[in-house]
Amino acid sequence: MNTTASRVKCLALAAMCGVLLVAGGASAxxxxxxxxxxxxxxxSPGGGYDTYARLLTRHMGRFIxxxxxIVAKNMPGAxxxxxxxxxxxxxxxxxxFLGTxxxxxIFDPLFEGKKSRAKYDPRKFNWIGSANEDPIVAVAWHTSGIxxxxxxxxxELIVGATxxxxxxxxxxxxxxNMFGMKFKVVAGYPGGSEVDLAMERGELQGRVIYSWQGLKTRRKQWLEDKKVNILFQMNLEKSPDLPDVPMVLDLAxxxxxxAILALLFSVNTFGRPYMTGPGVPKARVAVLRQAFNRTVRDKGYLGDAKKSKRLIIPVDASRLDALIKKAYATPPRLIARITKLRQPRGKVEMRAASFQVVDGKIVKIRAKGRRMAIYFKDKGKxxxxxxxGRTTLVRVGGKKADRSAIKVGMTCKITYEGDDSFAKTIVCP
Known part of the structure; x- marks a missing residue:
C-alpha cells in the first residue's frame, strides 16, 4: 500500500474512533x-485506604x-x-459501583489457593487505576539496638501485626526464612495506629510493613526526632526519597x-487501587478509566490531596492489569516456595490489650461521614x-447511646489505648 493510501486509511480509522468515542460519551x-x-x-473509616477513596469520590464525578x-460506603471485614x-x-x-x-x-487467591477465603478472581475485575504507588519500608525504634x-x-526485633x-x-x-533475619511477631493489634502506639510505649520495637508516605505524613515528628531507623525498602525500584536505604530485592x-521478592513487592505498585465488577460493559469501564485519569491530574483534586497530606503518584489500569497477569502466571513451584517461606518459625504471640481509662473533657469533635474523633487531654497532653460506629460502646446519662450524643464540654470516662487509637468505651454523664 502506498503512503497516501495509508494516510487515508489512518484518517478514516481515526474519524471512526472519534465517532465511536462521541457516541460512547453521549450514551454514558x-x-x-x-x-x-x-x-x-x-x-474501616479513618485509615489510608478510606482517606484516599473519599478524596477520589469528592472529585471524580465531575469527570464522568x-x-x-458518588457516595462512599465502608465495608470492612476479612x-x-x-x-x-x-x-x-x-x-x-x-x-x-466502584471499590477499593x-x-x-489482590494476591490472596494466588498464595492461598483452595484455602483462600476470597470469593473473587482479581484477574476478572475491571481495574480503574491506583491513586498512589506506595513505597514500603521497615523501621526499628531508636531504642531497639537495631x-x-x-x-x-x-x-531479634519485636514487631507488631494485626x-x-x-x-x-x-x-x-x-x-x-529466606535470609535468616531475626524477628519476633506479636499479633492482635486492631490496626497500624495501635502498632505505632505500642512502639512508643516500648511494647514493640519495630514494624516491617510501613508506607513511606504514611510515615512522612502521619509520623513526621518521628523522622524529625530520629525516633525510628529505616532498615530497608521493599519495592521494585528505589524510592527517590530513599537513595541510601538498601533494597531487600538486592539481597536475593x-x-x-x-523472582519471589519481585512478585511480592509488585503489590506495592497497586498502592490505593480502584476497580469495578467483572460484568461491567467495556464501554462504561473505558469511561470510568478516562474519568479516573483526568481526576488524578486535576488541579482541584491535587490541591485537596495536598491539604490532606496525601501524595498522588497515579498508576493506570493497563499497568495494574499487566502486573496481575504476570503474578498469576508465576510457576507453581515458586508459589509453593512462597507458601513455605510465609510459615512462622515458632508460635506467633498474641498481645494482651493495653487499655487505659481516663476522665477527659471533650474540647473538640471532628465528624465527617462515618468518621468521628474526639479530642481531650490525658495527663495534660x-x-x-x-x-x-459499631465497636465503640457509648453511654450517656446511664443509657446506651449513639456516638452523636457525645458533645463538646462533656467530661467522659474514656477507655482507649492511647493517642489516635479507637476508643473501646466512652461513658458520659
Missing part, C-alpha cells in the same frame, strides 16, 4: 445522569459524563475480602528468590480517640 452521559454511584471501601453523585466479594458477586454490574481493597488481598538491617542477623495471617506477620516470617541470592 445518558446512563450516569441523575445516578448515585457507590465507592465501596474495604476498610452526566456528572453523577482484610477487604468482604467488600471485594460483594463488588464481584452482589453489586450491580452496570458501572455504578487492601493490596495484599540501627541497620545487618543487625537483624544477630539481634492478624497472625496478615502481611504484617507473614512478611517478617518470610524474611527470616539466586534467580528464584529474586492533647490527644484524640477515634469513635467507631
Amino acid at each position: 452521559a445518558e446512563f450516569f445522569k441523575g445516578k448515585t454511584m457507590t465507592m465501596l471501601i474495604g476498610t 459524563p452526566g456528572k453523577p453523585k 482484610g477487604s475480602r468482604r467488600a471485594a466479594g460483594f463488588l464481584y458477586n452482589v453489586a450491580p454490574q452496570d458501572g455504578t 481493597m487492601q493490596r495484599d488481598a 540501627e541497620k538491617y545487618q543487625d537483624l542477623f544477630s539481634k 492478624a497472625p495471617t496478615s502481611i504484617l506477620a507473614w512478611m517478617p516470617h518470610m524474611l527470616g 541470592k539466586n534467580a528464584d528468590d529474586r 492533647a490527644v484524640r480517640a477515634k469513635v467507631h
Whole structure:
C-alpha cells in the first residue's frame, strides 16, 4: 500500500474512533445522569485506604459524563475480602459501583489457593487505576539496638501485626526464612495506629510493613526526632526519597528468590487501587478509566490531596492489569516456595490489650461521614480517640447511646489505648 493510501486509511480509522468515542460519551452521559454511584471501601473509616477513596469520590464525578453523585460506603471485614466479594458477586454490574481493597488481598487467591477465603478472581475485575504507588519500608525504634538491617542477623526485633495471617506477620516470617533475619511477631493489634502506639510505649520495637508516605505524613515528628531507623525498602525500584536505604530485592541470592521478592513487592505498585465488577460493559469501564485519569491530574483534586497530606503518584489500569497477569502466571513451584517461606518459625504471640481509662473533657469533635474523633487531654497532653460506629460502646446519662450524643464540654470516662487509637468505651454523664 502506498503512503497516501495509508494516510487515508489512518484518517478514516481515526474519524471512526472519534465517532465511536462521541457516541460512547453521549450514551454514558445518558446512563450516569441523575445516578448515585457507590465507592465501596474495604476498610474501616479513618485509615489510608478510606482517606484516599473519599478524596477520589469528592472529585471524580465531575469527570464522568452526566456528572453523577458518588457516595462512599465502608465495608470492612476479612482484610477487604468482604467488600471485594460483594463488588464481584452482589453489586450491580452496570458501572455504578466502584471499590477499593487492601493490596495484599489482590494476591490472596494466588498464595492461598483452595484455602483462600476470597470469593473473587482479581484477574476478572475491571481495574480503574491506583491513586498512589506506595513505597514500603521497615523501621526499628531508636531504642531497639537495631540501627541497620545487618543487625537483624544477630539481634531479634519485636514487631507488631494485626492478624497472625496478615502481611504484617507473614512478611517478617518470610524474611527470616529466606535470609535468616531475626524477628519476633506479636499479633492482635486492631490496626497500624495501635502498632505505632505500642512502639512508643516500648511494647514493640519495630514494624516491617510501613508506607513511606504514611510515615512522612502521619509520623513526621518521628523522622524529625530520629525516633525510628529505616532498615530497608521493599519495592521494585528505589524510592527517590530513599537513595541510601538498601533494597531487600538486592539481597536475593539466586534467580528464584529474586523472582519471589519481585512478585511480592509488585503489590506495592497497586498502592490505593480502584476497580469495578467483572460484568461491567467495556464501554462504561473505558469511561470510568478516562474519568479516573483526568481526576488524578486535576488541579482541584491535587490541591485537596495536598491539604490532606496525601501524595498522588497515579498508576493506570493497563499497568495494574499487566502486573496481575504476570503474578498469576508465576510457576507453581515458586508459589509453593512462597507458601513455605510465609510459615512462622515458632508460635506467633498474641498481645494482651493495653487499655487505659481516663476522665477527659471533650474540647473538640471532628465528624465527617462515618468518621468521628474526639479530642481531650490525658495527663495534660492533647490527644484524640477515634469513635467507631459499631465497636465503640457509648453511654450517656446511664443509657446506651449513639456516638452523636457525645458533645463538646462533656467530661467522659474514656477507655482507649492511647493517642489516635479507637476508643473501646466512652461513658458520659
